[in-house]
Amino acid sequence: MVEITDVVCSLCGCVCDDIVVEVEDNKVTKVKGACAVGKSKLMGHGRIESPAIRENGELRDCSYDEAIKEAAEILAAARRPLLYGWSSTVCEADKVGIELAEEIGAVIDNTASVCHGPSVLAIQDVGLPSCTLGEVKNRADLVIYWGANPAAAHANHMKRYSYISKGYWTEEGKKNKKLIVVDVRKTATAKMADVFLQIEQGKDYLVFSALRALLYGYEDVVPEVVGGIPKKDLLETVKMMKEAKFGIIFFGMGVTHTRGRHNNIVNAIQTTRAAHTHTKFNIMPMRGHYNVAGINQVCTWETGYPFAVDLSRGYAWYNPGEQSATDLLIRRECDAALFIASDPGAHFPGESIRHLAKIPVIQIDPFPNPTTEFANVVIPTAISGIEAEGNVYRMDNIPIRLRKLVDTEYMADEEILERILEEVRAIKEKEGE
Amino acid sequence: MVEELLIRNGVVYDPINGVNGEKKDICIRDGKVVEEVRNPKVIDAEGRVVMPGGVDIHAHIAGGKVNAGRLFRPEDGRKGREAKTKVCRAQSGYSVPNTFATGYRYAKMGYTFVMEAAMPPLAARHTHEEMVDIPILDNAAMPLIDNNWMTMDYVKSGDTDLLAAYIAWMVKATKGYGVKVVNPGGTEAWAWAKNCDLNDAVPYFDVTPAEIVKSLAVANEKFEMPHSIHVHGNMLGHPGNYKVTTSTYDLVKGITPYRDRPTMHATHTQFHSYGGTTWRDFESKAGAIADYVNKNEHVSIDLGSVILGDTTTMTADGPMEYSLYQITGRKWTNHDVELETGSGITPFLYSGKVSVHTIQWAIGQELALLIKDPWKLALTTDHPNAGPFIGYPIIISMLMSKRRRDESAADMHKVIYDRAELPSIDREYDLYEIAIITRGMTAKTLGLHEHGKGHLGVGADADVAIYDMSPEEHDAGKIQKAFLNTKYTIKGGEVVVKDGEVVAAPAGRTFFVTPECDSKLMEEMLVDLKAKFEHYYSVSFNNYPVQDAYVPNPYEIKAPWRS
Amino acid sequence: MQTIRLKLKEEITSGNAKIPIDVDSLTPDKLFGKNEAEIKAVKVWWGNREENTGDLFDVSVEGEAGSVEEVKIVMEGDLSRVKHIGDGMKAGEIEAIGDVDMHCGAMMTGGKITVRGNADCWAGREMRGGELIIEGDAGDNLCAMYRGEMTGMTGGKVTVGGNAGECAGQYMAGGEILIKGNTSILTGLNMKGGKITIEGDAVMPGADMTGGEITVKGKVLDMMPSFRFVGTTTIEGEEYKKYIGDLAMTEKRAKGVLYVR
C-alpha cells in the first residue's frame, strides 16, 4: 500500500489539492478529504474497454491505430467539423486539440458554451472584478450566493474557501460573516443564509438594476417590489453590502440560464462595480468541470478567444451564439464531430442529437456515456488526474498540476490527439500531391 | 552536421563590444558566433544595418493578466487576424496578440529575447505555459515578491537574511529570473480597496513601501543575482508623482551591487515623471528625473514610451487600474492574488488631441533625449500599457529624427509647447545609441550578456537582426519601416525571418535563476512559509512550486550567496 | 441599370448538413465592372473551403451599369444558410428573396438591402450608413456591436416589418431603427445615441442606456426599476410618459430618454 498526499481532485472547478489517496495493486483503494462525488471519481468506475468502430450499427472492437486512422479520415474529409468538449481533460491535450482544429479548419468549442459561456460574454462587456479563492477565505465578511447552491453542487466550496472557511481576518469562520442567498427556491444553501431573497423566475436582471440604483443613492426611483422582492429587503441588502469590508458574489447557472442570460451577469458585475464605490467587492462564477477554466485559458492565448472559435478560414473568428456547438448542431451546420471528455448525448437538446445521428461522430473518453450510443468511432483514454498528469485551472484561474496515481495501458488524450493530427497531416499531404 | 552561416559585409552595431558601424563579417557555427567558418551558407548584408538580436527588458506577453486582457477584448482580437501558413499558426490581436503572433511580430522586428515583466507567483505555471507557446523568442519572467505577506513580515522584523531565503525559495519555485516590485504595499492595501504612498503604513502590516523596497534591494544583493530589483514604484500615473519617484531611487543609494550594475531598475519611468497637482495642471517632469539619473549610477530606467492609439493596460498595480477605469468607464478586470499580489486590466485610448496624453507622449521621448548616457535607459512601451510593442519602430524613428518629432507635435494638443520640453530638444539618436537602448543596455542590465545575449562577440548566441536600411538613412518613415520588418532575423544560427516573413518558428528557451542559500537559513524560513500555507493559502505547499514539465527548454543561471 | 441574379443551387443545402456560405465577397461594389464569367470566378467561403461563386450559385447578368449605384444584386433560392449578405457593402442595392442567415448588412456604409423574409441574428451589426429593410422578423442583436465592442450602429436606417429579437440596437450610437412589431428583452441596451421606435410591445427596454431615444408605442413589460419619471409629453397627438435613464449607470451618465405610452 502506498499513501499519496496532496492529490489533486479532478472533478469540479474547486480542484481541491489536499486529498490523501491510498493505492494498492495499482488501484485507488481509499480516498480521504474529498467530497462524495470527488471520492467516487477517484475510486474509479466502468470504463470504455477498447477502441471501436461502428459497423452496420454495432461497435466493433479494434486497435488504437485503426480507430485513430478512421477518426483522421473523417476529420480530414469534413467541410465543417466540430471539435467539442475539452473541459475534463488537461491543458496539454487542449493545446493539441486547438492545433488539430486549425489544421482541419474546424470550429472548436468547449463546455463553457453550455455552462459559463454567458459569464465570458459578460466579462467581454464589462470585465470582472475578482480575486483568488484564498482572498475570499482570508478576508470576506459578506458572501452572496446568487443562483448557486454550493451545498449541493460544490460541496467543499463553503468549507474550503468561503462562508465556513477560516483565514487571516476571518479566524472565527462564519461567526463574523454574513451570508446572503438569492434564488427562486429555498435551497439547502438558502437555509443557512442570514438573508434569503426569493426572486421570481427570470427577474434577476431587474433586481440587479434596482440594487445598482440603490447603491448609487437613487432610492426615489425604485418601485416597492422588484422581481418579487420587497424594496425594504433590497435596502437591507444594500446596507449590508456597503457595511462589509470585503464582499463577494458567487453566481451559478441559476442566473446564467434564465431570461437575460449573459446580460444578467453583466448586471451582476455592474452591481459589483457599484458596490466597489463603497467598499471592496468581488464577483466570481461557480464553474463546473475541473478544467473548464483551463480550456478557456488555453484557447484564449492560442486563438485569442475562449470558446466557440471558428477556424474555417485559417484564422480565428469568434461569435458565440453562431459558432457554439449547440447552435451549429441545431442548425445542422456540421458534417462531422469529435467529442472529447464530454457528453453531449446527455446534455445537448434533442434536436442537436438528431443531427448527430446523421453525421460521423468520434468520441474520446475514458468512460462510456450516452454519446457512446451513437458514436461511429470510440477511443478510450487514460483518466486525467488518476492515470495521467497535466495542468488544469481552478475556477479562479489558478493553475494546478494533476498528479498521476496509478499506471495504465490506456493512451492519454494528448497522445491520441497528436496521433490523429499526424494522420490528418499525412492525408492532406497525399491529397496535395 | 555542422551548420555554418556567414553574414557578409554588413554594417555592424554591437555596443557591448564597442563596434560602432563597422563593416564586418559575422561567422556562425552551431548557433553561436565564432571566429571563422569554412563552408558556410552566405547572407549578403552589403550596406545594411546589422545588430545583435533585440533584448526587451520589460513587456507583458504571457500569463494570467495578459490572457485576461485577450479574453475580455475580442474586439482587439479581430484587429490582428492572419491565417495560418505552413510555418505560422493563426494570429490574432493588436495590443493583446495571441502567443504565436507575439513571437512572430517580435522576431520580425529583430528581437530574440523578451522579459515577461510580472509573474504572480501563485499563477507562475500559467506564465510558463504561455511562454512555451511563444515561438522563436528566448524568454524569462520576474516573480512579484513585494506585496507578499512573507516579505512584509520579514521587513517588519528587519531580518534581511530570512527575506533573502524567501527570495531564493520564491525565485526557484516559480522558475523566475529576479525580484519584481509593483506598487509595494499598495497592492496589498488594494485588497481592501485602498492604496499606499511611499511612506504610508500598509494596512495591518505595519511596514511602509519605502522599507519594503530598501529591504528587498539589500536582500537581492546578498546573492550574485544577474539583475537588480526591478521596480514599479508607488503612485504610478498620479500627477506630481516625480518626487515619489526620486525618493524611491534614493532608497537604494548606499547599497553595493554585486557587480557593475545599478541596484535598482526603475521601469516605465514615463508613468512616474509627472508634475502638477491634478490632471488640469499636469506637466512633464522628465527633466527632473533625467537630472537625477544623469547624476547617479545606482538606477537604470526604461521608458514606457506612449504609442498613440488604443491599447490594453494591465498591471499588478490594482488601484492604478481602478482609477484609470474610473476615468474611462470602460470595462475593468481585477484579480487579487492571495498573500502575494493583484492585477488590474482596462482598455485605454491615447489620443494626440487630449492634453494629458500628449504630455505623456512627450515625457517618454524626453527621458530618452535628456538622459545623456544611453547605457542608463532601455526602450520600452511597457507593452501593452503605453502602447503595443509593435510601436517600437515608431519610437526609434522619433528618437532619430527631430523633424519627425516636430511634425508629430504639430498635429497634437497645443499643450505640448507649454508643459513639455520635447519641442525644444534637438538631440537625435544615432544607430549605435539605438542599438544600446534596444540590446546592449538591456542585456547588460539583465546580466544576459554573460549568457550570450545582446552582443555579437565570439561565443555569443547567433541572434542577429539585419535591417533593410543603409546606415546613412535619415528618412524617418523608412527607418520605421526597416525596424518593423527585418531583412533577416537569425535566432540561434537559424534564419527565422526573411524579407519580413517568418520562415521558421523554432521553440525558444526559458532563462531562470537559482539563488543559492544556506540550508539552515532556508529551513528557518520554511517554518514560517509552511505556516502560511497551512492557514492562509488555498493551494497546498507541495503543489505550489512550478514543476520541470513547464520549462521544456530550460537555461539555468546559478546565483551563489555572496560571502 | 444592371441586375445580377444569384440563385443558390438546390443541392448546396439539401444534404444532411446545411453548411453556411459566406458571401461578403458578393456586394455591388465588389462585383461592379465584372462580367458574368468573372463573377462566377469570385471566391466565396463554404465551410472550410473556398469555392467559385459559379459552382454554388446560378449566375446571370442583365444590363449594364455605369456606376456602382446602378448595380443591383438579386439573391434567390434557399438563403437560410447564406451569411454576410451585403456585409461591408458601400453602395448599390441587394434584394434577398426569402429568409436570410446571420450578419446581413453588417458593417454596411451605404446602399440599400431589402430582405423579403426574415433575417437571422446580427443583421445591421455595426452599420455605419445606408438602408436595411427586413420585411419579416429580425433575430437577436439587430444593429448591435460586435462582441466586446462598445459601439453598435452609428448611422443609416433600418426598418423591420415584423418582430425583433433580444438586444436590438445594443450600444447604438446613431441612426434610426423602426420596428413595426414587438421586441424581445433589452432593446436599446447600452444605447448612447440614435433613435429606436417600437410600434408594438417591448420588454425591459433602455437598460443601461446613457443617450439616445427609445419610443414604445405598445406596452412596456417589466419596466426597468432604475428610470426616473419626468413628466408627460405629446408625440403625434398621443400622450407619452417620459423617463430618463438609466440611473443604474449613475445620474451623471443617465442621459437616455424613454417614451412609454
Ligand SMILES: [Zn+2]
Ligand atoms: Zn510593466
